Amino acid sequence: MMVRFLAGGLTGTRLAMLALLLAAAVLVPVLNLALPTDHPLHVPTYAVTLMGKYLTYALLALALDLVWGYCGILSLGHAAFFALGGYAMGMYLMRQIGTRGVYGDPVLPDFMVFLNWKELPWYWSGFDAFPFAIVMALAVPGLLAFVFGWFAFRSRVTGVYLSIITQAMTYALLLAFFRNDMGFGGNNGLTDFKDILGYSVQSDATRAGLFAASALALAASLVLAIAITGSKLGKVLIAVRDAESRTRFLGYRVEHYKLFVWTVSAMMAGLAGALYVPQVGIINPGEFAPANSIEAVIWVAVGGRGTLVGPIIGAVLVNFAKSWFTAALPEIWLFALGTLFVAVTLFLPKGILGLAASLRARLPKRKDKTSPADVSAGAPIAPAPALARNQAAE
Amino acid sequence: MNVNAYAPRSLPALLLAMLLALLPLALLSSAAGAQDNAALRPLIDALGQGSFGDTEKQVSALAATGDAAVVPALEALTNGDLYVRKADKAVVIGKRAGGSLALTDPLTGEALESTATSALDKIRVNNRLRRTIRAALGGLTLRAADATTRRQAAEAIFKAQDAEGIEALDAAIEAETNPGVAKLMREARAAAVLASDRPTEDKIAAIGTLAERGDRDALSMITAVQNSEASDLHEAAGAALARIEKLQAAWDTARNVWFGLSLGSVLLLAAIGLAITFGVMGVINMAHGEMVMLGAYTTFMVQNLFRTHAPDLFDYSLLVALPAAFLVAGLVGVGIERGIIRFLHNRPLETLLATWGVSLILQQAVRSIFGPTNQEVGNPAFMSGAFEIGQLTITYNRLWILVFALTVFAALLIAMKFTRFGLNVRAVTQNRRMAASMGIRTPLVDALTFGLGSGIAGIAGVALSQIDNVSPNLGQSYIIDSFMVVVFGGVGNLWGTLVAAMSLGVANKFLEPFAGAVLAKILVLVFIILFIQKRPRGLFALKGRAVEA
Secondary structure, three states, rough: HHHHHHHHHHHHHHHHHHHHHHHHHHHHHHHHOOOOOOOOOOOOOOHHHHHHHHHHHHHHHHHHHHHHHHHHOOOOOHHHHHHHHHHHHHHHHHHHHHHHHHHHHHHOHHHHOOOOOOOOOHOOOOOOOOHHHHHHHHHHHHHHHHHHHHHHHOOOOOOHHHHHHHHHHHHHHHHHHHHHOOOOOOOHEEOOEEEEEEEEEEOOOHHHHHHHHHHHHHHHHHHHHHHHOOOOOHHHHHHHHOHHHHHHOOOOHHHHHOOOOOHHHHHHHHHHHHHHHHHHHHHHHHHHOOOHHHHHHHHHHHOOOOOOOOHHHHHHHHHHHHHHHHHHHHHHHHHHHHHHHHHHHHHHOOHHHHHHHHHHHHOOOOOOOOOOOHHHHHHOOOOOOHHHHHHHHH | OOOOOOOOHHHHHHHHHHHHHHHHHHHHHHHHHHHHHHHHHHHHHHHOOOOOOHHHHHHHHHHHHHHHHHHHHHHHHHHOOEEEOOOOEEEEEEEEEEOOEEEEEEOOOEEEEEEEEEHHEOOOOOOHHHHHHHHHHHHHHHOOOOOHHHHHHHHHHHHHOOOOHHHHHHHHHHOOOOOHHHHHHHHHHHHHHHOOOOOHHHHHHHHHHHHHHHOHHHEEEEEEEHOOOHHHHHHHHHHHHHHHHHHHHHHHHHHHHHHHHHHHHHHHHHHHHHHHHHHOOOOOOOHHHHHHHHHHHHHHHHHHHHHHOOOOHHHHHHHHHHHHHHHHHHHHHHHHHHOHHHHHHHHHHHHHHHHHHEEEEEHHHHHHHHHHOEOOOOOOHHOOOOEEEEEEEEHHHHHHHHHHHHHHHHHHHHHHHHOOHHHHHHHHHOHHHHHHOOOOOHHHHHHHHHHHHHHHHHHHHHHHOOOEEEEEOOOHHHHHHHHHHHHOOOEEEEHHHHHHHHHHHHHHHHHEEEEEHHHHHHHHHHHHHHHHHHHOOOOOOOOHHHHOO
16 A cells, blocks of 8 residues: 555655755755855845745645546635635734734734724634644634535536636635624734744744745645545545546445545645735735636646646746736736636646656657556546546436 | 997887886886885884794794795795894895895895995894794795795695694695695695694594605604604504505515616626526636626727717717627627637636636736726716606616616527527537537537627626726626526526526615625525535526536
């Protein structure tokens, strides 16, 4: 079992990505903190924060790939789980402000004082403790995903319909969090954070630490995702993706498999959100916007759906491009993003990794040793021809 | 002006003769005026004497003369413009002009010499007096020749609940020929009776009249009776209150239904094009909202052309905008279908992503060309204004949009059911390969169907430009609602879209009073999410094998 897992899951690209992440987790903070600012290898703090942000996006993309790439569930609402995790962390950070807020209230965050609230709402209790906040950042998205998935998968809501109702879910949450009565800061959200675990969120060391945490969380999630997709359960998930009805007729409880991976994916997204908020310093209802979820889907598509490593590359690349474009050519960015959507779906259905794999396959006369693992990593999307024919006949 | 140079010599003489002939007449009439004024003058001058109570009596006396000549004086009194000249105790109307007051005679209206403020005493009024005056003015204008003036007078008495006005009203009702005004006068009389010391039977009858009126004013008047110590009226008042509240509830319901249908018509317009592209063709067109936006911007362009070239014909601009928007959005739609969607056949999720990319490009294109701000789109005359049915105010633009949405729906239904093109579309939808085998050019049908759906989104944009901000983000605000409507109604079923749009609109408006606008919307979304669990294919699902494909 373990051997199979290693052989089937840990391909070259994945190992390389894991090594890269671990190295970055150590090297980037060192290059930022230990070297003097004029050293050519010094990494400036803003770059550390920016890369940390990209890594949280990459974690979101990885979560999305787990459900879309391996289970065929195209979620247009993953930003909702991301934002919920972010809000859980934001609540912890708000509670750490203490008397340093504008109104200096020891218990109530500024916006509550402003709204003339007298005491902390019950759902804010406990968020002054970091472990509780982290548990909530995982549990709340997980619970929402569990309940949502429980109903949706049991009723066999699939394909486009599922995509549309996930979009409705995040839209409903967007509207809800805009309301002041919700007790999450309404329009402005939660911001003006001071400390995390007693360290100032502004300081270089904290920022480097958050970067390292993001890289480690991403690496750990990647290992988890490899383990899930490489296991027998992962094979069933792929079967569900390629021929759901047939898998059901073979006796698998399809909805249980889907629910499991869906919930795990939501918790990963929640963790990503929790790491994202202290690095950008704000969480507001805009994070729930359906457009954000759809943008996350394109990260996955660019990198290569169903490859686990691809979405990480895609998220970093697309967001790097976004940062560059919005600074240098803000007018052009939406054109570029829109064209990317169209071009990737039309010309790169398997993403960058898929392109690389097919280029490698084109190179002849190298030793014929494309392992089955490479195939499953590189091109798992199209069902086998026989399968496709049968599916069409259903 | 040298008339004499051209006129015969006798003209001056003629003119003189005419003037001489007129003189006695003029003298006569001014004498008559002077005579009336002579009778009124003491009454007016008496306004300046005594306490508030005395002034009130004088106002009533003036009202009793029934002479319209006293109206300016009374109006000046309520406005605090009536003064007593200290020198001769004459009452005058004063208007502030610089440091002094420009005086006019209250009866004749002729200008008098300006006087310093110190030489005048202002006649002061209190609220009680103001009410009396208002009622007196009402009584004076109840017999006016103009129906609108009479209506206003009756309304003034109704509002003031002036018991003094009852006799004037009785006489006016007797003489009234306009049934609407007469009804209003009876209601005003009932309101006045309630405030008077008339016997209980009269008051009960009055309560009955007011209950029939049934609006909020009547409600507050009867509530006042209910709370007063006149216990013999409580029973009648209670019954009337119950009646009014029932009536109010009925009107509230009607209002909610109307607002709901109005919202529903907007949803229908936004969703109906999607019902073709998504519902019939199964293409997830995320750029649908941008087609609506293109339609709205086309309207803006057409109106600009009208403004610069034919401002007189501005009211017809929408008639030109409709086909223009259909063509613009339709052609863009055909372009999208030919350029992108046809390559993604049977890959709905990829289509979703690609069309989302198209929507981003279109948004940014419009933003680059027209700028990010809202564009000014005008309402033609026939779409502005409102009318009332009972207690329901209906604005013309909402009414037209409802009519328009239903017209578009009907036209589309007919096109799909009874035309050759509709037959082809349905054939391709049901079985593409069989349709192709029968000689239908499926690629052409695909392109035209997508163009039709997009074009209809475009003309929806023309209508929505009349009630919404025309900005590059216009489309995004409708896309989720549109998908909700189509999914709720059942894919592939135009009737389902109609029912879904209207029921979601009405449900939203009925929830709003309890939950607030945002929460109502959230509740509707949650309801749809739950509903999809129960019926994954919508209200009116297609049955049979096609469902699983």
